[in-house]
Amino acid sequence: EDKVVQNPLSLVVHEGDTVTLNCSYEVINFRSLLWYKQEKKAPTFLFMLTSSGFDKKKGRLSGILDKKELFSILNITATQTRDSAIYLCAVEAQCSLVTCSLYSNSTAEALQL
Numbered sequence: 001e002d003k004v005v006q007n008p009l010s011l012v013v014h015e016g017d018t019v020t021l022n023c024s025y026e027v028i029n030f031r032s033l034l035w036y037k038q039e040k041k042a043p044t045f046l047f048m049l050t051s052s053g054f055d056k057k058k059g060r061l062s063g064i065l066d067k068k069e070l071f072s073i074l075n076i077t078a079t080q081t082r083d084s085a086i087y088l089c090a091v092e093a094q095c096s097l098v099t100c101s102l103y104s105n106s107t108a109e110a111l112q113l
Contacts, residue, residue, distance in 0.1 A: 002027045004091050017079050023089035024071040031092045033072045035063055038086040046074075 004025045013019055023033065032050045036043035047056045049065035049072055056063050060077045076083055 013079055019076045019079055021074040021087050025091045027091045027093050029094035031094045033065055034090045035074050036088040043088055
């Protein structure tokens with residue numbers, strides 16, 4: 001069965017801290033892992049990771065993917081109040097002739113500052 005798990009489920013940090021959020025997955029025909037930030041409405045796309053060991057950065061946020069160990073890490077450096085949100089990871093599976101699926105975690109990580 002395909003699954004995506006994040007931990008910790010919630011986290012309280014102080015401004016200026018560095019935060020590490022983890023996402024592990026078990027998906028047949030893995031294609032990519034996506035990170036999102038949800039504040040009030042629909043989640044905002046942060047970035048997509050497709051290659052192992054590649055460190056993707058967006059401002060103070062960075063993500064890395066390990067396809068061998070089946071996990072991803074999202075790091076937020078020098079946290080600010082505006083970083084308070086729910087962070088979601090989702091895994092996209094390779095499309096077949098019939099279907100293409102996006103598996104997301106059932107529980108999100110909430111970061112509170």
